[in-house]
Amino acid sequence: MSATPSVYVQPVLPTEGRLGYLTEGETEKLKQFWVRLFDIFDEKTPFDQTAPSSFKGQARDDENGDAAPVQKSGWFGRGKAAESAVEKPRFTGKDLHRTFWKMTMMDHPDMIVLKFIRARKWVLDDALKMFLNALKWRIVERMDELIELSDVQLDAKYPKFIEQMRKGKGYLRGADPLGRPMSVINTRLHHKADQPPETIHRFTLYTMECGRMVLPVGSETVIVIFDLSNFGLDNMDWGFVRLFVQCFESYYPETLGVCVVHRAPFVFWGLWKLIQPLLDPVVATKFVFTRNNAELHKVIPRERLPIIHYDGLDDWKYEYIPEREGENDHMKDTAKKEELLKERHDLEERFDVASRAWIKDPKGKSSDERDEIAKSLREQYARLSPYTRATSLYQRWGVAVGGEVNWTYNVKSE
Incomplete structure (x- = not known):
């Protein structure tokens, strides 16, 4: 391990305009x-x-x-x-x-x-x-x-979908001390011609949706780590870059907390001159460039990073666990699914009714009733999702189970 000292600097997350802090x-x-x-x-x-x-x-x-x-x-x-x-x-x-x-x-x-x-x-x-x-x-x-189909079904529809996961091309792993999930993108493993463009497109959106499932209560943003180790021009994919930028600007706004560009080689900076104009100024401020692992440790603490490749303290290695036989059998229970969907729709209607009353109340700064229904919606979704969502890799890892997010770290002392 590197002997270079590094100190994690925990940021202060903004509260302005957030739920619970509204003027x-x-x-x-x-x-x-x-x-x-x-x-x-x-x-x-x-x-x-x-x-x-x-x-x-x-x-x-x-x-x-x-x-x-x-x-x-x-x-x-x-x-x-x-x-x-x-x-x-x-x-x-x-x-x-x-x-x-x-x-x-x-x-x-x-x-x-x-x-x-x-x-x-x-x-x-x-x-x-x-x-x-x-x-x-x-x-x-x-x-x-992307929610309803299993890994095998997605792979049948989008060739080499599972291959993206087997290679560890992009995955979610851990969270920073503020609870922000971390998404790692290993650019050196990607070659545009190795799979259909539609497969990468769908896999990217699939990972975005999985990211929402590992956001704990109270967290709104994620950390993306673009690992550019051994990056070359043959790893560049403009279609992915455009999709990534547009997702965080237009379809998942205010979701990107930090985008870490790690170990960018000289060839990247010419491409960055083309990428930067595509970025909304607010999104552009979220980019952080780390030249080595010591600098990365200032953004993410070492105990949350793997020993392998990142000089962290977490004894963990990426492994894709294939779909298991029978893991999606709940989705075949149509009677229970319909029962839970009706329960869900009733809660949605209650929230709508409470919201219509709240917006008419000139003194209604907040609505305890709406907040309680929102809590019920979260709890109910944990019971509903096994009947409406196929099991993901992150559930096989034991991370997103029963509506709870539980990352574990096997921290080794230096």
């Missing part, structure tokens, strides 16, 4: 947002019922080439000719309402919408447009599929 003015803005949202869900207010055309294949445009990214223009530079050639799906308010509740899963609904409001600096028109686009995106991207 009176911010609470009023949140209420106004819910009013507008219900008007959309109830189909009282007209809205753009089409998805932006760039949703269709926009992260896969370079399947036949590897051109450098374009500068921002609309939805990542899709031209008018491409827009006219795409048949746009149409959505109703009821479609978006159903998708909203599927997206919420175990989170407090206010926490979800506040991320979009903060991302648009409390300008409600902009926040609403962003939020509706994210709901449409989830429908177009068939996010339900």
Whole structure:
């Protein structure tokens, strides 16, 4: 191990605009947002019922080439000719309402919408447009599929899906002392031609959704570690870069806590000049560059990092555990599934009713009733998910079980 001393510097997470810390003015803005949202869900207010055309294949445009990214223009530079050639799906308010509740899963609904409001600096028109686009995106991207299909089923539909996990190309491992899950991306293991572009696209979104399942109560952000050890130009994939940037800017806003670029070689800095203009200024501030393990230990404590490769203190090595026979048998119990889904929908309706009453109450700064229902939604999702979600690698590791997040570290002394 390195003898270089390093000291972890724990950051102070912001509380402004977060649930439990809202000012009176911010609470009023949140209420106004819910009013507008219900008007959309109830189909009282007209809205753009089409998805932006760039949703269709926009992260896969370079399947036949590897051109450098374009500068921002609309939805990542899709031209008018491409827009006219795409048949746009149409959505109703009821479609978006159903998708909203599927997206919420175990989170407090206010926490979800506040991320979009903060991302648009409390300008409600902009926040609403962003939020509706994210709901449409989830429908177009068939996010339900990534939750419902097992590893084997995903691999059958998207060739070499399991291979991405076997190689350890990208995975979630551990959390920092603030509870932020860490996502490791080993760029040296990725070669664009080794698998279909659609497989990487789906695997990336799958990992994003798994990341939500390992967020403990009270945590809203994640840490991403881009490990660029032994990185070369043949490891570069512009389609992935565009998808990564757009996800954290548009579809999972206010979710990226820190993006650590670790051991970037000289060749990377020329690419960074092309990547940086794609980033929203707020997202760009989340990037941290560490040249060696000693610098990485200042961002993430050594006891949370593996001994192998990162000079940490955790005696852990990545291993993919294959799907086990019968692990998804709960999903075949349709009677129990329907019973739990009805219970879930009843809770969702109760939250909607309580929210409609709260937004009409001029003195209602907070709503204990809504908070209690939100807690019930989280508890109920833990019971429902075995019947609606296929078992993931992280459940096989024993991390995300029964609605609880439990990372274990086998810490060795130096």
